[in-house]
Amino acid sequence: MGIRFIFMLTRNDKTVESAEVHLETALAEGVHHIGFKDIGLPFARLKKLNDAIKAGGATSYLEVVSLDKESEIASAKAAVDIGVDVLLGGTHVDAVLPILRATGIEYFPFPGKISGHPSVLDGSVEEIVSSAKDLTSRDGVHGLDLLAYRSPGDVEALMAAVCAATDKPVIMAGSIDNRDRVADVQKSGAAGFTVGTAALDGDYPAQAGDLSFQLQAIMKDVAEVNNHVSNVVVKNLDAAFAKFDEPWSPRVAGRINTMLLKLVKLEGAFTWHYHTIEDELFLVHRGKMLMKFRDRDEVLNPGEFIIVPHGVEHCPVALSDICEVLLLEPETTLNTGNATDQRTVRELKQV
């Protein structure tokens, strides 16, 4: 799963005037979680913005940063009217819960005492944890929105303590503007984090300040801290086949979950056999092969493949001096199936 990145169309806790333009950029970059705040634009425009987020296939978030109860109630009602997926923030939970009931909107209020605009989080770690426990014990509260980097104390300790205090997801909001903070959020056990101002101002460390580069840099860091990147490289079949000569000795060229992609060179006829549970795909890369079955023969040329179902007896034969075949089969597949002989290979080499 990993932590999720929520891009906020906001600067200094206000939805920006050019939100629609930035939304286009974010959707084009493949951002899947996009939010805005209840301050900055009229609700009618937020509704259109929300529609555009949803039409782009992303999850929408409205974060309440109004401090007074009446404004928060108005924002919660607007969230219902707008049809957001998630309501973040706010502190008047008892007033908001009845408004959200049966709407399907997920609710992540702020734990602790919030003041000012842009918002800051006051109180000790103990007080904030106590508030977190109280809020997450309630039905209708799906998680928390923690203004971790807007608190005066030890931010890492606060994030870890709040995440440890509940099984519900915790989103870290506010002032996350570099990779170290993203990594600390991930380490704390949080479900995600928001970035608005840093990306819109071009302050996140990136190749350039344009929003596209900013979002790419954040998503790269998120993928890395989530360990969702791997050293993927292109493999060339001609080059791979050139690395070995031994016939009837499959080489492992790749793994697809529990399936192996193998390369094998054929020479003459193999051993008649079948596989009790494994199906096998044979795709000819170079040369010509014959697949003998008990009831018929099939000839395969380059670019042609055949899938031999389990239980079906078969005997592959090379019809050309060079015969290179690609196999796709479960990792448990033994090359000689039920007919163990001197050509059975149990330990496959990689290529």
Ligand code: NI
């Ligand atoms: Ni076989």
